[in-house]
Amino acid sequence: MEGSNLRRFGMAARILDGTRIAADIRTELVARVEACTLAARRPPTLGILLVGDDAASEVYVNTKSKAGDALGLKVDVVRLPKTATLDKAKEVVCRFNRSQDHDGILVQAPLPSALGTAAESTLFEAIDPTKDVDGFHPTNFGRLAQGRSVFAPCTPSGILELLDRSCINLKGQRAVVIGRSQIVGKPVALMLLHRHATVTVCHSKTRDLSALAREADVLIAALGRPAFVTSEFVKPGATVIDVGVNRLVDEAIVKSLLPPSSPRLQTFARRGSLLVGDVHPAVRETAGALTPVPGGVGPLTVAMLMVNTVRASEMHLGKAV
């Protein structure tokens, strides 16, 4: 339905409801979870390594555990203190690799800085690629680049599901990705390319960023800068995917972003903080379709982790996937 990308003059953007789409994906997984559980005589199982006490990581790991529980998966979280060595962390990954009882493995990032700058890539690379449900192992990233992925990273996969299930056309469309990280920007750019979009990847050194972004039919904002992408970056009618998750605590900044009538101001008053994306709320008046924060890409990331864990279980049971 190409018309979804067209500007509907005088109307606010269609809101792409990630929470609903994620619920659909989880519902579709139920029968596969039951079949795996029956065949393996245990539920599909995800091992998570959490090192240190980063508050946001705690929240993410709890969200993943709850989502797994609700679906009948087992989520086995191993915690190490922030003083743990890289060898100790690697030992946990190797234990998950050898285990007959774990189908998927995830190392929660970011890792404590004391582990060194290479810690993340060292641990991602230590994961058995057949259990690498985050898709960050070089083997899986290479397969993704070649267009024959087994496990693709969860946030980019979630973005593609969200676009597909919202009937947003990609073929021949101009896509601009702001951000080139390993976990979002690069893999989502590859996926859009495989789907026949014409893709431009931007980053902190890109010149004329807003002008480039304004050429996009589909704009992906994954830079981690609150409300950075204003209407000036958005072609009227474009589809805008807001990947950013930024917690604001400064009342003046929150008030500068939202109209006085916004119910989100009450949320801020109640909680003392507010989650906002990389896209300015006013973009709603320019975009044709837009993901909200929260409730857009975030729920899809968790749903795709569940999908990948079930896929890993099916692979280990010898099923074709």
Ligand code: NAP
């Ligand atoms: P990251 O590793 O920090 O990468 C940010 C990217 O944005 C980098 O490529 C950086 O460019 C680019 N960038 C930063 N400032 C820029 C600017 N002013 N202009 C143009 N480009 C700029 O971040 P990430 O891990 O990809 O995450 C991005 C955002 O998505 C964060 O808010 C994160 O919390 C959120 N996120 C959400 C989910 C979810 O499930 N919803 C999942 C993952 C991440 P350089 O490469 O030149 O430094």
